[in-house]
Structures are given as C-alpha cells and as structure tokens.
Amino acid sequence: MPRHIARATPDDEPPKTPMSALEATIRRKQRELEATIRDMGMEALDERLQSATAMPLRPAYRLATLIAENVPMGRAVLVYEVARPTPETTSAELAELAKAYVQVGGASALVVRTDSADTPSGLRDLFSVQQAVPKVPVLARDWLIHPLQVCEIKESGAAGALGLINQVTGRGTGVMSSFSAALGLDAPVEVVNAKEVAELSQQGVVFYAINVSVGLSVAIPGFANKIAHGLLGELPFGAISLVGVRSLEEASAARQSGADALLVKAELLASYGKDVRALGNALEYAVTLDD
Numbered sequence: 442m443p444r445h446i447a448r449a450t451p452d453d454e455p456p457k458t459p460m461s462a463l464e465a466t467i468r469r470k471q472r473e474l475e476a477t478i479r480d481m482g483m484e485a486l487d488e489r490l491q492s493a494t495a496m497p498l499r500p501a502y503r504l505a506t507l508i509a510e511n512v513p514m515g516r517a518v519l520v521y522e523v524a525r526p527t528p529e530t531t532s533a534e535l536a537e538l539a540k541a542y543v544q545v546g547g548a549s550a551l552v553v554r555t556d557s558a559d560t561p562s563g564l565r566d567l568f569s570v571q572q573a574v575p576k577v578p579v580l581a582r583d584w585l586i587h588p589l590q591v592c593e594i595k596e597s598g599a600a601g602a603l604g605l606i607n608q609v610t611g612r613g614t615g616v617m618s619s620f621s622a623a624l625g626l627d628a629p630v631e632v633v634n635a636k637e638v639a640e641l642s643q644q645g646v647v648f649y650a651i652n653v654s655v656g657l658s659v660a661i662p663g664f665a666n667k668i669a670h671g672l673l674g675e676l677p678f679g680a681i682s683l684v685g686v687r688s689l690e691e692a693s694a695a696r697q698s699g700a701d702a703l704l705v706k707a708e709l710l711a712s713y714g715k716d717v718r719a720l721g722n723a724l725e726y727a728v729t730l731d732d
C-alpha cells in the first residue's frame with residue numbers, strides 16, 4: 442500500500458498536506474460504517490450493542506488464556522495470519538488452509554482479515570475458519586473504530602480482534618478496549634511508544650500489540666527489531682504482548698526480546714509456499730530460546 446496518496450490541486454490553491462494511506466483507509470472505514478449504521482438505525486444499533494454485552498463470549502479471552510498457559514512453560518504462542526492466496530480464494534478454501542496451519546504447521550491461534558479491501562466476505566471468512574478449527578482461538582484483523590465492528594466479530598464466533606490502534610482511536614481507545622473486554626474478546630491495543638503504554642496501562646489495558654512495520658519507510662537492517670525490543674521493555678509487569686513478524690529473523694529477535702506471542706504475517710507464510718510443515722519446523726526452531 443502506498444504510504445501517501447497524492448491529490449491533484451489546482452495551480453491557484455496552496456498545496457495541501459498529502460493524505461496518508463492510513464488516513465485514507467480510516468476515512469473509507471468511517472464511510473462504510475456510517476452507511477451500515479444509517480441502514481440499521483440508531484435504535485437497532487443500541488439494541489445490538491446491549492444484547493452483545495448481555496451475552497459475553499464463553500469461554501472469554503481465549504488467546505490471553507492460551508498465552509498465560511504457555512508463557513510459564515517457556516513457549517511462545519504462534520498466531521498465523523490466514524490470508525487469501527488469490528482474490529478468487531473462497532471462504533471454504535481459506536478454512537482448509539487454516540486447518541493445515543493448525544494440524545501441520547504449528548499454529549496455536551489464527552487471524553483472518555475481514556476488511557473489505559482484503560476480502561469481499563470478511564465475516565463469512567472469519568466464521569468459516571472458526572468453524573474449521575473450533576478448538577483454536579481465531580481473531581479478526583480489521584481497522585477497529587466502532588463498537589458495532591466488535592459486536593459483529595463476536596457474533597461470527599471469533600475469539601477477538603487485531604486492529605485496535607491507539608494512533609487511530611486516540612482517546613476512544615479505552616472505550617473500545619473495555620467494550621471488547623466486556624464481550625469477552627481479546628483485543629490487544631497497538632502501541633508505538635512508551636507514552637502510549639503509560640497512558641493505556643493507567644486505563645487498565647493489559648494486552649499490547651506491536652507492529653514493527655508501522656512508520657518504517659526505510660529498511661535499516663535490525664531497526665524493526667530494536668523498536669520491538671524497546672517497546673517490549675516499556676510494558677508494565679504482567680502485561681501480555683503480541684508482536685507481528687515478517688521473517689524468521691524477526692520472529693527469533695522478538696522472542697529473545699520477551700514477546701509472549703507472535704503474529705506470523707502473511708509475507709512470512711507466503712515465503713514457504715505450500716510447504717506448511719517446513720514453515721512450522723523453521724518457526725519452531727527460530728522461537729526456541731537457548732537456555
């Protein structure tokens with residue numbers, strides 16, 4: 442995705458600051474949600490939000506629980522991203538890929554993209570994958586900006602969501618985080634600096650996400666690992682961490698820096714093609730800590 446979207450300005454107008462790709466995505470998301478809420482009506486929206494809180498997910502916090510069980514044994518939880526290999530891939534094919542990741546590839550949890558820019562049937566994909574691997578926590582990956590999205594994700598049977606980004610939701614992050622928690626969902630909050638961690642931990646946030654590709658337009662070897670290492674060191678005692686990794690080297694470095702769970706991103710999965718077993722073995726080797 443390009444970092445900036447260039448906008449043509451007539452010669453007599455002062456040049457405008459280019460809209461970042463993130464801003465453009467969030468504006469699109471806002472438009473999509475506004476249309477959904479307009480069709481649904483405010484009353485129905487209120488009812489939907491209330492009934493979701495009245496019936497929280499059971500068991501709750503499946504990913505956080507899995508991490509709490511594994512970390513004391515010295516094991517990292519590997520969360521694989523189940524991405525469509527081609528735009529034509531169906532929900533059923535995605536579910537088969539998910540099964541392979543769990544049964545042969547060593548995934549302990551999965552993430553499915555639900556944004557309309559990635560799939561025409563995000564919530565169906567999420568539902569199909571969760572049905573295919575009922576014992577495994579499956580999370581949605583989307584841009585989370587409204588509680589309605591959290592309800593939809595819960596209603597699809599998922600265990601949680603990735604995509605609550607403090608840089609995007611700002612002062613609304615606390616509300617989104619506690620609403621997700623009230624529904625029993627895991628929704629780690631993506632942070633980029635120590636100030637955010639300090640503010641969010643004051644608000645009771647305990648599960649943090651680190652995306653090392655954020656804001657890095659120049660590929661300096663080892664720089665992303667240093668960022669992850671620094672942020673992991675800022676997390677309060679007892680906090681849970683999930684770090685996104687794009688290579689075996691990043692997986693190994695994140696683990697050595699103390700990451701509890703790793704989001705194994707589509708780039709890394711794709712680099713092994715169909716050899717899911719080889720991928721699982723390589724990852725296991727990369728994240729095993731020497732005594």
Ligand SMILES: O=C(O)c1ccccc1NCC(=O)[C@H](O)[C@H](O)COP(=O)(O)O
Nearest residue numbers: 603604650651652653654683684685704
């Ligand atoms: O993308 C990550 O590395 C990541 C790691 C841990 C938890 C969540 C993560 N991503 C969720 C997001 O919503 C991303 O910030 C967003 O999709 C942008 O991702 P990218 O285009 O790969 O920077």
